[in-house]
Amino acid sequence: MQINGATRVLGIVGHPIQQVRAPAIWTGLFRRNGINAICIPFHVMPADLDRFIEGASALRNLAGVIVTVPHKAMALKHVQAPTERARLVQAVNMIRWREDGTATGDIVDGIGFVRGLEAKDKPVAGKSALVVGSGGAGTAIAFALAEAGAAEIAVSDIDPQRAERLASRLREIGTTARVSPAVAHSFDLAVNASPTGMRAEDPLPINLENVSAATIVADAIMHPPVTLLLEQATQRGCFIQPGATMMDYQLAEMAKFFGFDGDYSPKAIEAVAGPDNH
Template sequence: MTAAPTPVIGGATRVYVLLGDPIAQVRAPGLLNPVLARRGTDAVLVPMHVAPGDVAPVVDGLRRVVNVHGILVTVPHKATALTLADRVTARARLAGSVNALRREPDGSWSADTFDGVGFVRGLVAGGHRPHGLRTCVVGAGGAGSAIAVALLDAGVAGLCLVDTDAGRLDTLRRRLSDAYPGRVDAATRPRLADVDLVVNATPLGLRPDDPLPFPVADLPAHAVVAEIIMSPAETPLLRAARQRQLAGHPGEPMLAQQIDSYLEFFGL
């Protein structure tokens, strides 16, 4: 046990809420609260388990609470949360999702997404600079969209989006092609032969009997295989990459790197 795992909560404590469904697995309270406690910041992050149909009324209620200063959002509420903010950053609108909302001094709510920048920061901290790389993001959902935007912002040479849902894929491809012309491609099946970096942004690997999200054997020998699943730490995909002696990048750094972004966004 660390010296100060949780801030002392009093009547004047600023409250931040994390919305998700399910919620038991979330890591952000366990990472953020010790930082607040160590700094002596009078604020606390509390998890709230909310079903998809209840997100709008719950956020409406929380916005009315004077000392709730911010809301973090995780799966599966990130796209819904975008529609509940008064102001959304361009990158979050491109990604189609937000994972943090904050109360502004005038009482309005602004939203941004840190999934993508957290992923890229973690990748760079792990020794893999994305600039100039040919990249592939498998999974065009909330996390994949945010990562794709952040990789394009970080200067990748090209990015191929892969998703089995052709409709979802095409919507995202068109949005990103408009913003980053000439660098975005899309496919319903991964083409990995000339890829430098591939990211698993699907949920495949959460369960032990999941199939691999893409065939590791198709990758060139210098490719980096990145994961966003945090538990297990070594997913079947990362194990397959290691067995092929490819460089692997785990899911953990993406969240760890976001903690600083959250603190900055909330002014804590």
């Protein structure tokens, strides 16, 4: 890689930032695709986000910014032209500035989730889905499931009022949605979008009793790569989708949004990051 004065910049803004994979993966993909661009970390505290975004809009060689935790919801107010999807989810995970200086933004967390399943010949259309956790990730996944034509979405949260708010927003766009306990039995698809499962001592976020092998079980958690939930679902013969898959299938959508040509498929990601380091 040769960085020079003509290099375009893709930023990723978050706090903390040291753990993000984006700089290594995107920079590797740009090199592989022969594009003079790099992805760099922008470490910004929540109180400084407004000031940072205003400043970023002044950069003529900035392709855009990937927005990660904890800034996704707060960043929305700086986006003059969010996609319909970002408006529904009330958050963005990427922003770019247009010729006229205004920003557009989108959120593709949930799209990555759906694309990952589709790639394994598991389309979401017509399926009943349980989404556990109605925070940022759960909201993005739920709206993506709705967009992809899920027949029914059940929302579970340790805070039932928050679950009901999401269910109600899903009903507003014509989706059959309700609050449910975190029990996978009888659903075609069960997703953990809560943080439960990140720590070794965590209980199962979803009750898997009487789940049949026909139920797809997914987790949005990235670390560990295979959670206890996914392990137990595998033992029951279920098809599983880990968090990294959801992440990997976003990249092609992001490249399109930022205007980068080339191959940003999971296969390309594996080529630059290795099978276990993505």
